Amino acid sequence: MKRLPPLPALHTFLVTAQCCNFTRAAQLLHITQGAVSRQIAGLEDHLGYALFLRQARGLSLTREGHDWLPRVQQVFALIEEGVQQVGARSTTLQLKAPTCVMRWLLPRLMEWQALRPDVPVELTTTVQHGMDFRREMFDAAVVYGAAPNHGLHTLKLFDxxxxxxxxxxxxxxxxxxxxxxxxxxxxxxxxxxxxxxxxxxxxxxxxxxxxxxxxxxxxxxxxxxxxxxxxxxxxxxxxxxxxxxxxxxxxxxxxxxxxxTGQAYYLVRPQGSTSTALLELLDWLCEQSQARTPQ
Incomplete structure (x- = not known):
């Protein structure tokens, strides 16, 4: 199986193909013209065919270069899309909760989003009352039952x-x-x-x-x-x-x-979770449970 071409060289090809000029490509990439020329030459050696025609009045793409360009553009578009999507998910707090707590929890989360639109929360509901962070990728969860005793960070909401x-x-x-x-x-x-x-x-x-x-x-x-x-x-x-x-x-x-009944609702998170936004949300929910629980 032939080794894939190096990603930096593909990026250099993409930028050079868009402007067809080594000097301009070097400026856009913040490297020297010689470095651009060497990366393109190395990529051509790797592929076994020329990507550019070197002419006195500048560069032009060969037939193979024309064929390569939309494919390379697609690769980098997918990479950019992936970076944006994964980055967006990493800033969204993933919370899981049983349906029995929705009457209390959902209005509070809507209030949180109004107060802190910079810290979005994605809520997943379940009929299950427990949580296993080893198998499920959530930042925190509401659980119902006896006090959790298996190494989780636990905050009590109410009995x-x-x-x-x-x-x-x-x-x-x-x-x-x-x-x-x-x-x-x-x-x-x-x-x-x-x-x-x-x-x-x-x-x-x-x-x-x-x-x-x-x-x-x-x-x-x-x-x-x-x-x-x-x-x-x-x-x-x-x-x-x-x-x-x-x-x-x-x-x-x-x-x-x-x-x-001896049962209660708890906010739990795994050991080692140190997101400031997550800690702020959980502390805020605890404050809400104390302030608004009927007496």
Whole structure:
């Protein structure tokens, strides 16, 4: 297999072919005319044919030179495009988060972009609650569960606290929702198939509902919250995530009891990540979690 020609010589050929003048090419490349001439001669020796006709009145491309020029132009255009694309990606922070935290996280990221348009963030959502930086190329992630203990830099956002939520009209509708027993008359919206969130809260509240029907399951917490805000039924929500829904009146909490599950949301990043922009974003999100979490 024949060795590829050296890239500097190809660049010299490209510049020389565009101006057909060794002197002008030397000026553009910031090297001597002799260096240009030697690089072109070396490239021609490597290829085995001439690229330029040396004439008294200047240079002109040979047939092979004409054939080579668009190909070399394409190569350098691809290199330039690659440099720009990779450079753009390297300045964009890659963040991963589970869908259950979107109601809280997405408005904060939009606010961050308004405050810091120079530090864009690309968000990837997942139904998974963990993160493995050895297999996935992200700068940071939000994880849900117990405190991570496998060597990650960890910042706690907030603890999970379960409480029922519903649309305001359900409180004083045809079937008022004023005491625990009134849940018998409303559809319970479950963000998980196993109904664990509702079961945990009902057990802590000492409530024993007699009916086994009138339930609806959803794949994500966000879907359950959206249906609750439309008056479909009563969902079980995380108090820490629904501050915006409560403050604007989309949702209300019919009962004061909040049940801590021992789970929490954390911001994690791999060891050795030292991007100043990343650290600023994570610290800012932590400040937001402390300032805007309902009390």
């Amino acid at each position: 999970e606290q379960l409480t029922p939520v519903c649309a305001p009209q359900l409180l004083a509708g045809p079937l008022p929702l004023q005491q625990l027993a009134d849940l018998e008359h409303h559809m319970l919206l479950h963000p998980t198939r196993d109904q664990r969130d509702w079961n945990t809260w009902l057990a802590a509240a000492g409530a024993h509902l007699s009916r086994q029907g009138k339930v609806q399951h959803f794949e994500t917490l966000d879907m359950a919250m959206s249906m609750a805000s439309q008056g479909t039924g009563v969902a079980i929500g995380d108090w820490s995530l629904i501050g915006d829904d409560l403050s604007c009146g989309r949702l209300v909490t019919p009962f004061p009891l909040k049940v801590a």
